[in-house]
Amino acid sequence: MPPVFSKETRKVCVRNDGRTGQGRTSPCENKCPLGNPIQKMERAVAEGDPSLALYLLRASNPFPGVTGRVCPHPCEEACNRGQYDEALSIRALERFAADAGAAGLKRLSPLPSSGKKIAVIGSGPAGLSCAYFSALLGHEVTVFEAAPVAGGVPRQAIPDFRLPKDVADRELGLILDLGVRVLTNTEVGRDVSLRELMQRYDACLLAVGSRKERMLNIPDIERALPAVSFLREANLSRGSLAGKKVVILGGGGVAFDCAFTARRLGAARTSLICLELRDAMRVSQAEVEQADDESITLHTGHLAASLECGEGMVRAVTADAVSSFSFDETGTLHAEFVPGRKLRVEADVVICASGLTADLDLLEGEAGVERTPRGCVKTVHCATSLPGLFAAGECAAGPSLVSSAIAEGRAAAFDIHAWLNGEEAGRPLDVWVDEEGRLALERPEAKAVPHEVKFGEIVNIVHHAKASRNNTVNLASRDTWLAFEELDRGLAPEAARAEAERCLHCGHCQACGECVASCPGLILKAGDGAPEVAYPDECWHCGCCRLACPGACVSFKFPLHTFL
Numbered sequence: 242m243p244p245v246f247s248k249e250t251r252k253v254c255v256r257n258d259g260r261t262g263q264g265r266t267s268p269c270e271n272k273c274p275l276g277n278p279i280q281k282m283e284r285a286v287a288e289g290d291p292s293l294a295l296y297l298l299r300a301s302n303p304f305p306g307v308t309g310r311v312c313p314h315p316c317e318e319a320c321n322r323g324q325y326d327e328a329l330s331i332r333a334l335e336r337f338a339a340d341a342g343a344a345g346l347k348r349l350s351p352l353p354s355s356g357k358k359i360a361v362i363g364s365g366p367a368g369l370s371c372a373y374f375s376a377l378l379g380h381e382v383t384v385f386e387a388a389p390v391a392g393g394v395p396r397q398a399i400p401d402f403r404l405p406k407d408v409a410d411r412e413l414g415l416i417l418d419l420g421v422r423v424l425t426n427t428e429v430g431r432d433v434s435l436r437e438l439m440q441r442y443d444a445c446l447l448a449v450g451s452r453k454e455r456m457l458n459i460p461d462i463e464r465a466l467p468a469v470s471f472l473r474e475a476n477l478s479r480g481s482l483a484g485k486k487v488v489i490l491g492g493g494g495v496a497f498d499c500a501f502t503a504r505r506l507g508a509a510r511t512s513l514i515c516l517e518l519r520d521a522m523r524v525s526q527a528e529v530e531q532a533d534d535e536s537i538t539l540h541t542g543h544l545a546a547s548l549e550c551g552e553g554m555v556r557a558v559t560a561d562a563v564s565s566f567s568f569d570e571t572g573t574l575h576a577e578f579v580p581g582r583k584l585r586v587e588a589d590v591v592i593c594a595s596g597l598t599a600d601l602d603l604l605e606g607e608a609g610v611e612r613t614p615r616g617c618v619k620t621v622h623c624a625t626s627l628p629g630l631f632a633a634g635e636c637a638a639g640p641s642l643v644s645s646a647i648a649e650g651r652a653a654a655f656d657i658h659a660w661l662n663g664e665e666a667g668r669p670l671d672v673w674v675d676e677e678g679r680l681a682l683e684r685p686e687a688k689a690v691p692h693e694v695k696f697g698e699i700v701n702i703v704h705h706a707k708a709s710r711n712n713t714v715n716l717a718s719r720d721t722w723l724a725f726e727e728l729d730r731g732l733a734p735e736a737a738r739a740e741a742e743r744c745l746h747c748g749h750c751q752a753c754g755e756c757v758a759s760c761p762g763l764i765l766k767a768g769d770g771a772p773e774v775a776y777p778d779e780c781w782h783c784g785c786c787r788l789a790c791p792g793a794c795v796s797f798k799f800p801l802h803t804f805l
């Protein structure tokens with residue numbers, strides 16, 4: 242068998258279960274929860290076309306401006322270039338495309354009306370992603386949102402210094418433009434019942450996130466503020482904490498968001514008490530450094546034991562030193578303590594950031610809806626045990642990431658679509674965007690798992706000149722006088738282009754011609770976007786093309802039949 246070339250699919254892709262036309266992929270695309278078309282996006286940026294990059298991204302992700310800012314970028318940790326010099330700044334490029342490409346963006350158009358109506362409960366990333374793809378599929382979508390503003394946690398609780406509100410609003414606006422209606426201040430279970438929605442709509446999606454805040458089980462904890470409620474309130478009203486001593490209980494991203502927010506609201510002293518040790522924090526090193534920079538004291542390796550109160554006010558928090566800890570499958574903490582080692586931190590305000598669980602009170606009376614051991618909604622291909630009711634995002638998967646919630650909302654849209662059409666659940670599906678910007682659905686024969694190209698497979702790595710990573714410009718928080726202004730200013734256009742050009746395009750043929758030039762038997766010729774095997778019977782499997790390829794796009798099928 243002559244060599245097989247992994248050609249990049251030219252089509253604009255929404256999902257590609259069958260991996261039609263492309264047998265190889267890169268670790269970055271494999272690790273992105275959304276399956277973002279990272280390589281195509283990077284090539285468009287390298288060619289100076291951020292609007293095209295944005296068009297490609299928005300085919301599978303309606304919130305690239307949000308994920309381009311707050312996703313913890315598992316793609317970058319996996320990037321092959323990290324083993325050569327430095328990983329690509331993929332998240333920053335996604336954000337660059339979302340910001341720089343917005344002005345010239347070509348919109349997608351909905352398919353003709355299906356006559357079906359879908360109710361989405363919750364306007365977070367999962368609910369709105371489902372609304373976006375359902376509207377593109379031609380369904381009429383109404384979103385019910387309990388809060389006064391749409392957008393879920395990213396819009397309501399993630400602070401502006403990480404994610405400015407106008408970014409989430411801009412992307413929400415593009416969803417509303419498709420005809421999606423969002424009814425805010427409308428809580429399902431209070432203002433309208435789930436049963437009524439199930440009667441009025443052809444299908445319903447539960448996407449209510451994790452709204453219930455867990456509080457530590459310690460004396461006087463009721464005097465502490467729940468973390469996400471504090472962040473939501475700070476986002477809306479910016480109430481002052483001038484001169485206050487603020488103590489945050491918790492060591493995750495939410496706890497750090499609370500600490501940075503408290504500093505910006507004028508807290509005189511901000512401390513954080515957490516179980517984790519400094520070298521094993523659950524947040525990024527950048528956030529730990531920001532805490533140091535903003536004079537936030539980290540009391541690591543401790544668990545709060547009680548709140549000390551006097552005259553109806555909080556006075557201090559006492560904590561025990563922890564020698565080891567673990568969580569069981571129900572999320573319950575098991576900790577061992579260092580005998581006699583205690584900590585006392587003075588406090589006027591205490592904020593408790595010890596996790597979230599789904600608030601599923603709206604399911605009261607719906608006896609048929611099964612739950613998981615952790616209290617989430619049990620789903621199979623997004624369908625709950627109640628026919629016509631689907632679930633996506635954190636209420637089904639448990640606490641996760643914005644990118645995962647968007648991916649789950651997208652999956653739910655296609656699962657609901659299949660159900661409305663009476664199709665069997667879970668069948669593989671390819672979805673493309675056609676020339677008119679409309680979705681085109683195809684059923685591949687089977688789901689295919691692409692080969693993920695590892696760094697060691699890129700034999701001709703020296704084809705790529707070494708080049709350092711172009712990082713985003715960051716305002717040191719001191720320079721902003723601890724304002725809510727966004728700290729990360731993104732990539733400048735020249736830096737974005739240079740960064741995108743660093744991509745090795747692992748497993749996606751770029752038609753560079755190296756393999757054609759290296760073939761001693763002259764059996765290859767340059768083809769349309771990838772080499773073609775002009776004389777297949779004359780290939781003697783020397784592997785020169787494979788060795789010459791700078792992207793590990795060439796493979797051989799076994800057994801080999803040679804004339805040698």
Ligand SMILES: Cc1cc2nc3c(=O)[nH]c(=O)nc-3n(C[C@H](O)[C@H](O)[C@H](O)COP(=O)(O)OP(=O)(O)OC[C@H]3O[C@@H](n4cnc5c(N)ncnc54)[C@H](O)[C@@H]3O)c2cc1C
Pocket residue numbers: 311312313362363364365366367368385386387388392393394395398399427428429430448449450451452469472494495498600603633634635636640641642643644646
């Ligand atoms: C403070 C904070 C910071 C975070 N930072 C990051 C980050 O930097 N990066 C990252 O990837 N992830 C982050 N996350 C996690 C991320 O926000 C979630 O994974 C994501 O928002 C989940 O999306 P969702 O759509 O499932 O739920 P949500 O975003 O929670 O949206 C659910 C929506 O449903 C509404 N709702 C609830 N009940 C009802 C009801 N009965 N009727 C009508 N509406 C209802 C809620 O008001 C809400 O708007 C953070 C989470 C928090 C709390």
Ligand code: SF4
Pocket residue numbers: 272273274275276277279308309312313314315316317331332335644
């Ligand atoms: S969504 Fe996250 S994982 Fe996916 S490309 Fe963007 S930063 Fe990377």
Ligand code: SF4
Pocket residue numbers: 267268269270279280319320321322329331743744745746747
């Ligand atoms: S070099 Fe490019 S294609 Fe390869 S893993 Fe990194 S970003 Fe992905």
Ligand code: SF4
Pocket residue numbers: 246749750751752753754755756757771772789790791792793794795
């Ligand atoms: S050498 Fe170049 S043209 Fe040949 S398969 Fe690799 S990327 Fe494509």
